Amino acid sequence: MQETHYSLSPIGILHSPLKEREEAPNQGREGAPNAWLEVNAQVSAGLEGIAVGDEIIVITWLHKAGRDTLKTHPRNDETAPLAGVFATRSPDRPNPLGLHRVKVLSITGERLQVGPIEAIDGTPVVDIKPVLLQSADA
């Protein structure tokens, strides 16, 4: 295949009490804190219609991840057999996109308080989408 690349620009950034990757739980529901998602002023018109109480999907760029990993021990368990990264949620993968289903807890201008979320402080956000179905979404 030809060498193609797409350019992703952050639409915002996460402010979280989690400062290091080592502190972060594997998944939001495993004791992660809430965080503030600060949306860039240039794209904040895109937030219209998002309300407190909504469930949304935040897509992040896991900027501390390695991109050369194709096999990993799921959940960092060295005793587990190696699995392909596409069969796991490892942050280390060719395109380190993170998917986080969170609740909107409060909204202040261009900042959404969301959680729980396992991404660390300073993680770039590249998209936000609504959850479509409670039971079988994305």
Added chain:
Amino acid sequence: MQETHYSLSPIGILHSPLKEREEAPNQGREGAPNAWLEVNAQVSAGLEGIAVGDEIIVITWLHKAGRDTLKTHPRNDETAPLAGVFATRSPDRPNPLGLHRVKVLSITGERLQVGPIEAIDGTPVVDIKPVLLQSADA
């Protein structure tokens, strides 16, 4: 904020009977066909552990989308009030990432048959993730 960009490389491509954006339903569950996801040989080791019957999340790069749209009529309904793109699943958005929860129907080498999926023929795939919970997953 500073002008930052991240570079996304396709990990594969979709082969679908849907050839034009106008033919595609809004969501996979709205009558979309199955498609073949052909994974690049360089990253196909990352598929290990994915099995027929699995539910996976395919993340696409919606290459026909416009990136300058911040408000849209949901579901192309001109009578609906304008909403921010982050409150909709519109393909037109600053970073045109598509999220598709699909079932793996068959596997032939580096090709996964998946569906139903509303993305059109030739859509680049940038990530694949497992569904973690049937009821509440990102």
